[in-house]
Each structure stands twice: as structure tokens, then as C-alpha cells.
Amino acid sequence: MARLSDMVAVVTGGGRGIGREIALQQAREGAKVAVLARTVTEIEETVSLIKGEGGQAIAVSTDIIDLAAVENAFARVVSELGPVDVLVNNHGSFQGFGPIWECDPLVWWRDVEINLRGTFNTCRTAAPKMLARGGGRIVNLVGGGTGNSFPNGSGYASSKAAIMRLTECLNDTTIGNDVRAFAVDPGLVRSAMTELQLSSEAGKTYLPGIQKLFDDSVNVEPSRAALLIADIAAxxxxxxxxxxxxxxxxxxxxxxxxxxxxxxxxxALRFSSVEQGKL
Structure with a gap:
């Protein structure tokens, strides 16, 4: 029997890139998958790929920062597939490049809102139901700037560091009832997000190191994160x-x-042991 048989998995940002690969792998392991994102054509294509491999999936178009929309999306998932066992928060935005005084403040904040508020909304919706059923696993994707400085990428970095702490807090709140939360850094993956960094004038100006990393063959296959998350789900x-x-x-x-x-x-996000001793 497949490891994730009889499980229902929700994957946000599942219309392309890393999210699509995660959704495909969850289905290959036997899960019924709900693919969430805003762009209908992309999530429908992911669902088509899953069904083409013999899996079961539905596409649910959702604005992740609208709590009511997220709640409605999860209600549909439960109605069509069953209670959610696994939530993977893969959605993400990184468009605010440069020093904060050069960034459009609305773009900077939009990155934070999509990344952090979107993750809050899905966790807030899924966790109580998992607790009521006595189990579940939540995976939140983090990335550059989570545990270190990310010059000229402060909005993305701030949101990802916050998601890491949110993951820790959520897990410590729910683990007693067998609901576990994890953070996953997929690594530097060639994606629509990184293509924007490589092609836009702001990206070329403020994030030239991304191109250098790719030139140096630092390019993690999305399947690495997908296989890891399948292990977590199992x-x-x-x-x-x-x-x-x-x-x-x-x-x-x-x-x-x-x-x-x-x-x-x-x-984990911690002060050093030396600094802890001073507090």
C-alpha cells in the first residue's frame, strides 16, 4: 500500500514549480490532493498531470490572503476529498528588491502579506480541525533569509523568518494532540520567482548573487523538496x-x-548559547 493512502493533502502554490512537484509526489504516494493557487489554468494543469498518472486531485482557486476564501476552499476540500491530513504551504512572493528606501512599500508589504499572512490563514483554518481529529502534519516552506541576513531582500527574508517562528510556535501548541508542524527550505530552485530576480532590472541590480549561484551550478531540483515533504507526510x-x-x-x-x-x-531559531545565558 502506498504510504499516503487514505490521506488528503492540500498544497498551496501548487500550479507550477516546486508546488506542482510537491502535489505530484503527494499523489504518487497515494494521497488525494487539493491544489490551491489563484491562477486557475495552472492548478488545473497540475490536476490534469496528477490524474494522468492515475491519482486523484481537485483544483481550488483561492486568494490565500483572504481568510474567508481560504475557509471556503478548505470546506470544499473536505466536502469533495475528505478531512485534511497534510497541509503544505508552498505559496510565496518575492518582488520587493533593494534597500527598503528604494522598494515600493506596497510591493514590500505585499511579499510579507502573501508569505506570512497566507500561511497564518491556512494554518488557522486547518489546525483546529486536525486537533479535533487527533492528528495532522503541516509543512511551511521557508527560504533565503530565514536564519541569516538577506541584503536587498528584506521583505522576503523577514516573512520567511517569521514563518519559521510561526512554525515553532504552532508546533509547540499542537504537538500534544499529534498535530505537528515543520519548516522546509527547498534550496535555490530555478522557478518563476528566481526568473524574476534574474531578468528584472531591480533583480539584476540588487540581487546579482542569484545569477552567480546558478552560474556555479547551484540549482536544487524541486523533486528533492517534494520527496522530503512526502517523507514528512508519512x-x-x-x-x-x-x-x-x-x-x-x-x-x-x-x-x-x-x-x-x-x-x-x-x-531552530535561537540565540547562541552564550547569549541565552545573558538573558
């Missing part, structure tokens, strides 16, 4: 709930290191 990494997992991780090695990571309180 419970392989429950020990690391509330922590950061990466698409570039060797999954077998990571499984062997889980207890050591927890003992060292690794893969």
Missing part, C-alpha cells in the same frame, strides 16, 4: 517537528541524526 521525520529540514539534506542521514539534532536544539 511520519518519517516526526522527531524533528517544529524544526527546519532542507531539500539538500540527505534524507537517510537526516533520519539517523534526528535525536542528535533535538538534543542540541538544532534546526
Amino acid at each position: 511520519g518519517r521525520f516526526d522527531t524533528l517537528a517544529g524544526r527546519l529540514l532542507r531539500g539538500v539534506d540527505d534524507r537517510d542521514a537526516l533520519a539517523e541524526e534526528m535525536d542528535a539534532i533535538v538534543a542540541a536544539d538544532g534546526r
Whole structure:
């Protein structure tokens, strides 16, 4: 039997790129998949690909920052597929490039709103129902700037660091009832988001390092994150709930290191041990 048989998975931002690969992999593992995004044609194409491989999926067009729309989307998922077991928050925006005094403040804030508020909305909608059923797994995608400075990418970085902390707080609130939350950094993936960084004048001016990374062959296949998230959905990494997992991780090695990571309180947003002692 497939590992995710009888499970229902919701994947946001599932119309292309990393999200599409995550949705496909969830379906390959046996899950019924709801593909959420704003662009109908893209999510319908993802659903068509899933069905072409013999899977079951529906496309649900949703504005992720509209809480009522998110609640309606989840109600439809439950009605058509069943209760949600796995939520993957893959949606993301990164269009505010440059120093904050050069960025359009509305664009900067829109990045934060889509990334952070969108994740809040889906978690707020899904978590209570998972708690009522006694289990579930939530995966929130993070990225550049989560644990380090990201010059000229402050809106994206701030939102992703906030999602990491939200993930930790959510997990610590719900894990007692077997609802676990995880953060996943897929790594640098060639996607519509990175193409904008590479092609726009602002991207070329303020984020030239992205092109250099690709020139140096730093290009993580989206399947790495998709396979990792399938493992998370199947419970392989429950020990690391509330922590950061990466698409570039060797999954077998990571499984062997889980207890050591927890003992060292690794893969988390923390002050250094020296600084902790001063507080």
C-alpha cells in the first residue's frame, strides 16, 4: 500500500514549480490532493498531470490572503476529498528588491502579506480541525533569509523568518494532540520567482548573487523538496517537528541524526548559547 493512502493533502502554490512537484509526489504516494493557487489554468494543469498518472486531485482557486476564501476552499476540500491530513504551504512572493528606501512599500508589504499572512490563514483554518481529529502534519516552506541576513531582500527574508517562528510556535501548541508542524527550505530552485530576480532590472541590480549561484551550478531540483515533504507526510521525520529540514539534506542521514539534532536544539531559531545565558 502506498504510504499516503487514505490521506488528503492540500498544497498551496501548487500550479507550477516546486508546488506542482510537491502535489505530484503527494499523489504518487497515494494521497488525494487539493491544489490551491489563484491562477486557475495552472492548478488545473497540475490536476490534469496528477490524474494522468492515475491519482486523484481537485483544483481550488483561492486568494490565500483572504481568510474567508481560504475557509471556503478548505470546506470544499473536505466536502469533495475528505478531512485534511497534510497541509503544505508552498505559496510565496518575492518582488520587493533593494534597500527598503528604494522598494515600493506596497510591493514590500505585499511579499510579507502573501508569505506570512497566507500561511497564518491556512494554518488557522486547518489546525483546529486536525486537533479535533487527533492528528495532522503541516509543512511551511521557508527560504533565503530565514536564519541569516538577506541584503536587498528584506521583505522576503523577514516573512520567511517569521514563518519559521510561526512554525515553532504552532508546533509547540499542537504537538500534544499529534498535530505537528515543520519548516522546509527547498534550496535555490530555478522557478518563476528566481526568473524574476534574474531578468528584472531591480533583480539584476540588487540581487546579482542569484545569477552567480546558478552560474556555479547551484540549482536544487524541486523533486528533492517534494520527496522530503512526502517523507514528512508519512511520519518519517516526526522527531524533528517544529524544526527546519532542507531539500539538500540527505534524507537517510537526516533520519539517523534526528535525536542528535533535538538534543542540541538544532534546526531552530535561537540565540547562541552564550547569549541565552545573558538573558
